[in-house]
Amino acid sequence: xxYRHKIALIFTLICTLIIGSFSSIIYVLVNKHxxxxxxxxxxxxxxxxxxxxxxxDELSSGQYNKIVEKQLRKLPKEIHYILRIDExxxxxxxxxxxxxxxxxxxxxxxxHLDIAYKTINDQEVAYLFYxxxxxxxxxxxxxxxxxxxxxxxxxxxxxxxxxxxTFLITGVVAILFANKILSPVKKIxxxxxxxxxxxxxxxxxxxxxxDQLYELSKTFNELLERLGTSFENxxxxxxxxxxxxxxxxxxxLAQAEVLREQLFNEEEKKSIDQIxxxxxxxxxxxxxxxxxxxxxxxxxxxxxxxxIDEVVQEAVNFCLKSSPSSAIRITxxxxxxxxxxxxxxxxxxxxxxxxxxxxxxxIKYSNNKPVGIHISETNQRxxxxxxxxxxxxxxxxxxxxxxxxxxxxxxxxxxxSGVGLALSYxxxxxxxxxxxIESEVEKGTTVSLSLPK
Ligand code: ADP
Numbered sequence: 001x002x003y004r005h006k007i008a009l010i011f012t013l014i015c016t017l018i019i020g021s022f023s024s025i026i027y028v029l030v031n032k033h034x035x036x037x038x039x040x041x042x043x044x045x046x047x048x049x050x051x052x053x054x055x056x057d058e059l060s061s062g063q064y065n066k067i068v069e070k071q072l073r074k075l076p077k078e079i080h081y082i083l084r085i086d087e088x089x090x091x092x093x094x095x096x097x098x099x100x101x102x103x104x105x106x107x108x109x110x111x112h113l114d115i116a117y118k119t120i121n122d123q124e125v126a127y128l129f130y131x132x133x134x135x136x137x138x139x140x141x142x143x144x145x146x147x148x149x150x151x152x153x154x155x156x157x158x159x160x161x162x163x164x165x166t167f168l169i170t171g172v173v174a175i176l177f178a179n180k181i182l183s184p185v186k187k188i189x190x191x192x193x194x195x196x197x198x199x200x201x202x203x204x205x206x207x208x209x210x211d212q213l214y215e216l217s218k219t220f221n222e223l224l225e226r227l228g229t230s231f232e233n234x235x236x237x238x239x240x241x242x243x244x245x246x247x248x249x250x251x252x253l254a255q256a257e258v259l260r261e262q263l264f265n266e267e268e269k270k271s272i273d274q275i276x277x278x279x280x281x282x283x284x285x286x287x288x289x290x291x292x293x294x295x296x297x298x299x300x301x302x303x304x305x306x307x308i309d310e311v312v313q314e315a316v317n318f319c320l321k322s323s324p325s326s327a328i329r330i331t332x333x334x335x336x337x338x339x340x341x342x343x344x345x346x347x348x349x350x351x352x353x354x355x356x357x358x359x360x361x362x363i364k365y366s367n368n369k370p371v372g373i374h375i376s377e378t379n380q381r382x383x384x385x386x387x388x389x390x391x392x393x394x395x396x397x398x399x400x401x402x403x404x405x406x407x408x409x410x411x412x413x414x415x416x417s418g419v420g421l422a423l424s425y426x427x428x429x430x431x432x433x434x435x436x437i438e439s440e441v442e443k444g445t446t447v448s449l450s451l452p453k
Contacts, residue, residue: 007173015162026340030155034148035124039135042076042126046115046141049080050130054137071411077123077144082130091138099139109138114417122149129362146343147196176288184213196429197296200228241291242286252279281417283421287418292404295350302347303431307380308451309342309375315355316373319363326363326371333376342375344382344451350427351451357420358386358447364414365442366390377453384449392441401437410441 001009044248051067081100085091105116114129120142128139145367146403184207191204204217230245256276265271309332316328362371366388372384393401396409404422434453439445 004175004178006170007178007181011174011177012167012171013225015174019166020163023163025341027152027156027159028394029154034145034152038124038145038148039126040142041441042117042124042141043115043128045075045128045143046077046080046128046139049084049141050128050132050137050139053082054132054134072442076139076146078143079137080141080199081441083140085136085138086451088195096140100142102127106138135169143314188213188217188220195224197231198225200231212366235293235296238289242289242293246283246286246290249279251285253283255375266429281415285419286419288417291353292419292423292426293391295423295430303345305343305345306346306348306351307342308344308346308384310353311346311376312355312373314385315352315359318352318356319359322360322369325368327368328363328371328373330373330375333374342382344379344453346431346433347427347453350431354424354427354449355384357424358449360419362445362447364391364416365411380453381450384451385446386449387444392443392445393437393439394441398437398439402435 004009050251081096082094083095083106093106099120102120102125103188105118109127109129118125118127123142123144123250125140125142125249127385128141130139150205191202196200203221206217206221207214215330253276256272256279259272260269260276285396309330312330316330320326320328359371359373367390369389372385372387374387376383376385391410393408394410397406401408401418402421402425403418405418406422407416407418425435428449428451434450436446436448436450437445
């Protein structure tokens with residue numbers, strides 16, 4: 001999950017939880033308040049019921065009529081029962097319906113706690129201790145709080161809607177908010193993504209406000225500074241070392257050439273040939289390393305419009321010279337050919353190095369099986385695909401073969417130094433192009449180059 005989604009989710013959940021908790025508290029308080037109000041009405045009704053049934057004889061007709069009039073305004077589903085406690089204190093529970101025989105509640109009543117309530121089957125029940133001149137009674141009254149229940153159901157649905165709306169609204173607001181908060185971080189990421197080994201001299205924009213993002217950009221710039229220095233030292237070292245080694249190597253090669261002409265026996269000639277071959281290999285590595293350090297110094301880069309098909313043809317001619325038996329076939333995508341067809345932005349010499357490298361690999365690692373080159377043009381880019389039917393590249397090597405001196409696990413039977421592709425990657429990166437390698441072991445490899453037009 002992306003960080004901004006995480007922030008948005010946490011924010012939304014916290015807000016929903018707070019509103020949800022408040023809603024639950026409001027619901028519980030309203031419920032309690034309704035119940036208390038209904039209980040006081042039940043108490044009133046229980047007293048009235050006692051007066052009508054037990055004190056009729058003691059009241060004047062006016063008082064009695066008033067009470068009866070009140071009595072007529074019944075509560076919903078109201079029913080009352082009167083239990084007379086006999087001289088021995090026995091309570092006739094059997095006079096009550098079984099559901100209402102709440103013995104512990106009834107037994108807890110006395111002069112001090114003269115009324116108790118219970119909720120039985122969604123009905124409110126009041127048990128009133130009623131003492132008069134005819135004896136001690138318990139008035140039991142049951143009723144349903146319809147209005148209260150309706151109010152409560154309404155409040156409940158309102159609170160649920162409110163909680164859901166809070167979830168939706170805070171969700172949207174939180175996403176916008178997280179985007180806004182993280183936009184400077186996104187900007188920093190975009191700037192960092194543009195920095196690579198050849199643009200180490202670039203720096204992040206520094207925020208004016210001295211906050212954490214300012215610290216982050218500043219620290220990153222300091223890191224770039226240190227990296228740039230050590231990278232530059234390393235480049236200089238490779239450049240100087242390659243340069244210094246070139247002269248003695250040229251002398252070794254020249255001496256080996258001279259010795260080859262001398263009269264030596266077969267065994268000695270073999271050794272001299274080996275010295276010559278290894279010195280040649282070393283020279284090739286040094287040349288490529290020098291080329292890499294040259295390419296990395298992008299100040300010396302000149303970009304012109306060049307015809308990729310001409311570069312490819314030149315690379316083919318070069319490779320055919322060293323491997324005349326190779327079968328190389330060039331095909332073009334069928335398209336209307338304009339003057340600028342297959343023209344791309346690049347540097348002819350460097351592109352030649354790249355195509356020669358990839359093509360000679362295709363020939364070398366496929367034991368002279370046919371190699372196909374397909375040239376096409378798509379979306380403002382020129383594409384060259386070089387396809388062979390050779391040994392292929394193991395999956396675990398695919399990501400690493402662009403590293404300097406890395407050679408695939410299955411390539412040791414062929415001579416090589418592992419620097420050609422590294423140089424090709426650097427050149428193509430610098431030309432704002434891309435290299436894609438698809439390969440299957442024992443089936444073959446396709447290297448696709450794409451360059452801006
Ligand atoms: P090398 O001198 O070893 O050929 P490169 O840098 O040109 O060096 O290539 C690096 C590695 O990539 C090679 O050692 C090889 O393992 C692998 N490779 C490159 N091209 C091919 C190909 N067409 N077929 C199989 N393996 C390849």
